[in-house]
Amino acid sequence: MSKVNITDVILRDAHQSLIATRMRTEDMLPVCERLDRIGYWSLEVWGGATFDACIRYLKEDPWERLRKLRGALPRTQLQMLLRGQNLLGYRHYSDDVVRAFIERAADNGIDVFRIFDALNDIRNMETSISAVRAAEKHAQGAICYTTSPVHGIEQFVTQARQLEELGCNSIVVKDMAGLLTPMTTAELFGALTSTVSLPVHLHMHATAGVAEMCHLKAIENGCRHIDTAISAFSGGASHPPTESMVAALSDSQWETGLDLKALQEIGFYFREVRKKYHQFESEMTGLDTRVQVYQVPGGMISNLHTQLREQGSLNRIEEVLQEIPRVRKDLGYPPLVTPTSQIVGAQAVLNVLTGERYKTISNEVKLYLQGRYGRAPGKVNSMVRQQAIGNEDVIDIRPADLLDDEMDELREETNDITHSEEDVLTYAMFPDIGREFLTERNADILVPEPLEPIGNGQGSQPKPTEFNV
Amino acid sequence: MSKVNITDVILRDAHQSLIATRMRTEDMLPVCERLDRIGYWSLEVWGGATFDACIRYLKEDPWERLRKLRGALPRTQLQMLLRGQNLLGYRHYSDDVVRAFIERAADNGIDVFRIFDALNDIRNMETSISAVRAAEKHAQGAICYTTSPVHGIEQFVTQARQLEELGCNSIVVKDMAGLLTPMTTAELFGALTSTVSLPVHLHMHATAGVAEMCHLKAIENGCRHIDTAISAFSGGASHPPTESMVAALSDSQWETGLDLKALQEIGFYFREVRKKYHQFESEMTGLDTRVQVYQVPGGMISNLHTQLREQGSLNRIEEVLQEIPRVRKDLGYPPLVTPTSQIVGAQAVLNVLTGERYKTISNEVKLYLQGRYGRAPGKVNSMVRQQAIGNEDVIDIRPADLLDDEMDELREETNDITHSEEDVLTYAMFPDIGREFLTERNADILVPEPLEPIGNGQGSQPKPTEFNV
Numbered sequence: 001m002s003k004v005n006i007t008d009v010i011l012r013d014a015h016q017s018l019i020a021t022r023m024r025t026e027d028m029l030p031v032c033e034r035l036d037r038i039g040y041w042s043l044e045v046w047g048g049a050t051f052d053a054c055i056r057y058l059k060e061d062p063w064e065r066l067r068k069l070r071g072a073l074p075r076t077q078l079q080m081l082l083r084g085q086n087l088l089g090y091r092h093y094s095d096d097v098v099r100a101f102i103e104r105a106a107d108n109g110i111d112v113f114r115i116f117d118a119l120n121d122i123r124n125m126e127t128s129i130s131a132v133r134a135a136e137k138h139a140q141g142a143i144c145y146t147t148s149p150v151h152g153i154e155q156f157v158t159q160a161r162q163l164e165e166l167g168c169n170s171i172v173v174k175d176m177a178g179l180l181t182p183m184t185t186a187e188l189f190g191a192l193t194s195t196v197s198l199p200v201h202l203h204m205h206a207t208a209g210v211a212e213m214c215h216l217k218a219i220e221n222g223c224r225h226i227d228t229a230i231s232a233f234s235g236g237a238s239h240p241p242t243e244s245m246v247a248a249l250s251d252s253q254w255e256t257g258l259d260l261k262a263l264q265e266i267g268f269y270f271r272e273v274r275k276k277y278h279q280f281e282s283e284m285t286g287l288d289t290r291v292q293v294y295q296v297p298g299g300m301i302s303n304l305h306t307q308l309r310e311q312g313s314l315n316r317i318e319e320v321l322q323e324i325p326r327v328r329k330d331l332g333y334p335p336l337v338t339p340t341s342q343i344v345g346a347q348a349v350l351n352v353l354t355g356e357r358y359k360t361i362s363n364e365v366k367l368y369l370q371g372r373y374g375r376a377p378g379k380v381n382s383m384v385r386q387q388a389i390g391n392e393d394v395i396d397i398r399p400a401d402l403l404d405d406e407m408d409e410l411r412e413e414t415n416d417i418t419h420s421e422e423d424v425l426t427y428a429m430f431p432d433i434g435r436e437f438l439t440e441r442n443a444d445i446l447v448p449e450p451l452e453p454i455g456n457g458q459g460s461q462p463k464p465t466e467f468n469v
Numbered sequence: 470m471s472k473v474n475i476t477d478v479i480l481r482d483a484h485q486s487l488i489a490t491r492m493r494t495e496d497m498l499p500v501c502e503r504l505d506r507i508g509y510w511s512l513e514v515w516g517g518a519t520f521d522a523c524i525r526y527l528k529e530d531p532w533e534r535l536r537k538l539r540g541a542l543p544r545t546q547l548q549m550l551l552r553g554q555n556l557l558g559y560r561h562y563s564d565d566v567v568r569a570f571i572e573r574a575a576d577n578g579i580d581v582f583r584i585f586d587a588l589n590d591i592r593n594m595e596t597s598i599s600a601v602r603a604a605e606k607h608a609q610g611a612i613c614y615t616t617s618p619v620h621g622i623e624q625f626v627t628q629a630r631q632l633e634e635l636g637c638n639s640i641v642v643k644d645m646a647g648l649l650t651p652m653t654t655a656e657l658f659g660a661l662t663s664t665v666s667l668p669v670h671l672h673m674h675a676t677a678g679v680a681e682m683c684h685l686k687a688i689e690n691g692c693r694h695i696d697t698a699i700s701a702f703s704g705g706a707s708h709p710p711t712e713s714m715v716a717a718l719s720d721s722q723w724e725t726g727l728d729l730k731a732l733q734e735i736g737f738y739f740r741e742v743r744k745k746y747h748q749f750e751s752e753m754t755g756l757d758t759r760v761q762v763y764q765v766p767g768g769m770i771s772n773l774h775t776q777l778r779e780q781g782s783l784n785r786i787e788e789v790l791q792e793i794p795r796v797r798k799d800l801g802y803p804p805l806v807t808p809t810s811q812i813v814g815a816q817a818v819l820n821v822l823t824g825e826r827y828k829t830i831s832n833e834v835k836l837y838l839q840g841r842y843g844r845a846p847g848k849v850n851s852m853v854r855q856q857a858i859g860n861e862d863v864i865d866i867r868p869a870d871l872l873d874d875e876m877d878e879l880r881e882e883t884n885d886i887t888h889s890e891e892d893v894l895t896y897a898m899f900p901d902i903g904r905e906f907l908t909e910r911n912a913d914i915l916v917p918e919p920l921e922p923i924g925n926g927q928g929s930q931p932k933p934t935e936f937n938v
């Protein structure tokens with residue numbers, strides 16, 4: 001089996017990374033027939049940010065989107081990104097919510113569940129993995145890639161073995177920041193593919209402009225599944241271009257077998273689509289090798305940039321960028337991905353702007369230091385913990401073990417506005433905007449945010465936009 | 470010697486490929502001190518299109534630009550691209566003009582002369598190579614990369630050996646279209662670096678999004694000199710980003726030793742500069758894998774697109790793209806690069822739009838078939854030749870052997886408007902616009918073309934622009 005398989009992220013991560021997750025279902029459906037004919041291993045179509053953007057800005061029912069895509073893509077596996085015990089939200093859910101969510105997602109059309117935990121704490125992934133297996137779908141266990149004194153080939157290989165033991169069907173190295181280099185990728189995939197018997201996928205953002213090379217080195221070292229984005233939404237904060245990877249491999253032993261001309265036509269389609277969303281283009285989503293210097297995701301640098309500018313403190317950005325690795329160290333080196341990227345970033349800003357480190361400590365950092373997000377990869381700084389939570393208890397069990405079943409209560413809380421189990425789950429994920437969305441939907445008064453007309457001049461001046469990392 | 474050396478093309482090929490060669494000297498000089506500190510192997514700063522754009526649009530004396538850059542970059546080798554016996558123009562010059570031009574270019578500041586011939590006819594490169602050696606400068610012999618039944622590893626290796634015998638200091642594989650794939654690059658560089666003892670450089674356009682991977686495979690196979698462009702002017706029709714290649718190699722045995730943070734600052738500078746030239750941005754200079762399908766340079770596809778649209782025949786573009794390989798075959802498979810890209814493209818358009826192949830034949834095709842550009846790589850179609858030139862003579866000597874010395878006559882023709890040997894050569898390269906430029910300069914009435922203000926809305930609607938391939 002030497003063929004390389006492609007997961008195209010055009011319908012999820014690509015527009016999330018480049019136009020603030022704003023692509024509408026109406027721009028996806030017309031090209032689905034063509035996408036379905038390509039022969040992708042899977043299409044990534046769903047995740048936390050797409051769900052959020054659907055109800056918050058686009059006023060689309062995300063479950064409805066999923067069903068429509070399922071109908072329009074009968075031959076292609078549909079894939080989603082799931083934050084383990086956090087599902088698509090920002091807190092830990094009880095196991096019965098996790099099971100209900102996965103059961104409904106599977107039933108509505110998801111074939112492949114990519115499951116990660118921001119701390120690589122596999123206890124936070126166990127319930128989702130077994131729920132996916134129970135639904136007879138593909139469970140993919142993610143390793144969040146990062147660099148630190150407590151992260152290396154050895155740790156990642158151990159995690160891969162554990163995910164294999166938990167019954168995952170495949171593993172993915174998820175490099176959300178684009179930190180990998182070609183040489184590190186070669187070593188990592190050499191080690192992973194020789195120790196686990198599962199396929200190992202690579203999901204890597206192109207932020208630093210090195211992702212194509214990393215893909216190639218991964219493939220040379222046993223990787224047979226890569227994530228790419230159709231060229232019109234590729235590069236920079238997004239992913240390597242599908243067409244380019246297909247062309248690059250075409251005369252090799254790993255050729256994908258995909259039709260380059262058919263992909264090019266899809267590329268032309270999405271090039272037009274992208275124009276429609278010009279107001280969400282950001283200067284900061286292009287190539288940015290600073291991730292390789294600061295080891296901080298590009299999206300996080302963008303968000304800090306925006307935040308500091310709004311506070312009139314843009315001149316402090318260099319200090320904040322240097323504070324981030326220190327906060328990360330104090331917290332035991334969490335990978336920087338939702339929600340840890342927000343937690344670390346916000347605390348680094350506080351540490352710089354208040355003029356004294358940990359003078360003010362965010363609630364999220366306090367919860368983190370109580371173990372409420374799971375186990376930190378390394379040792380946390382005990383002085384900082386003492387200052388943050390004093391002698392409060394620190395848990396060392398799985399955070400969700402403290403939670404009772406929630407579904408019945410969620411159903412009750414929402415029986416005036418929900419018509420289905422899916423509605424209940426929408427509310428569970430995003431209580432405030434979920435309630436608002438369901439209420440407006442029921443009253444038939446949903447109005448999507450307006451789009452600026454193409455070519456009114458705004459397009460030439462990209463504005464800062466918030467990105468989930 | 471395992472370090473990889475970088476030639477940055479930011480001051481020549483990068484802006485030529487992305488903003489129609491319009492970057493002005495005033496935007497180069499402020500950053501020269503920083504560029505000079507980087508430690509590049511060379512900076513490419515001069516060539517046919519930059520020379521042309523200087524006198525045609527920017528109303529700058531290209532020699533003056535060169536002297537200013539020489540003064541501002543005292544520690545870095547300056548490099549130029551030279552079309553062999555064509556120098557910077559579109560015809561063959563007599564040997565005394567070639568010698569005079571190279572002597573003046575060297576004296577004004579060029580250290581490295583990259584010399585190519587569109588047909589890979591090394592007879593057209595001999596005089597330039599020996600003139601560069603006579604000036605005690607670095608002569609780099611180029612192999613124009615292309616694919617055809619008469620081009621392969623064997624032919625390129627033979628050419629490399631011939632260039633070595635001619636006294637070149639280095640060889641470059643010049644892939645102007647971005648046709649290489651990673652696997653082909655590996656094979657080609659493996660063969661080249663094991664047969665010639667000279668350093669072999671790689672110059673490859675990023676059009677198809679595979680250039681970074683090709684660079685890496687070249688390096689793994691003995692290449693120690695790559696061409697890159699500072700990120701703000703990288704990618705698409707330009708070259709791989711300097712910062713990304715430096716980051717990619719940083720933890721490898723081939724690390725460049727260049728300071729990534731210093732490069733990033735230069736990148737930010739040029740990001741601002743690029744905005745100033747937004748009117749020259751083209752939709753067609755982004756990623757385009759069609760080069761890998763049609764084997765036609767991206768710039769050539771763009772130019773045909775523009776030309777056919779102006780003639781109201783855009784619906785024929787697919788036919789023209791399919792006619793190009795046929796014309797190329799009839800002409801014995803010339804690589805597509807100035808001037809052969811224009812010759813083949815124009816004839817393909819004629820063949821399609823007139824409704825009959827070779828019903829009308831351009832003068833350039835007639836000259837080509839007379840051998841006036843040199844020796845075709847393969848056999849030309851004798852039926853087409855018969856139709857084009859009947860029983861007229863076909864030369865098989867070096868075209869310049871038919872030319873008498875020209876410098877004295879050029880000096881006489883221009884003694885009313887020239888103040889220096891450099892002025893005479895400006896006129897020699899571009900008689901019409903050269904005369905106009907010199908006349909206006911002498912009268913002190915040069916006016917550069919106007920630039921549209923930034924952010925007036927035009928920027929969001931890139932317009933087609935002419936690109937030299």
Ligand SMILES: [Co+2]
Pocket residue numbers: 013176203205
């Ligand atoms: Co991602």
Ligand SMILES: [Co+2]
Pocket residue numbers: 482645672674
């Ligand atoms: Co070039």
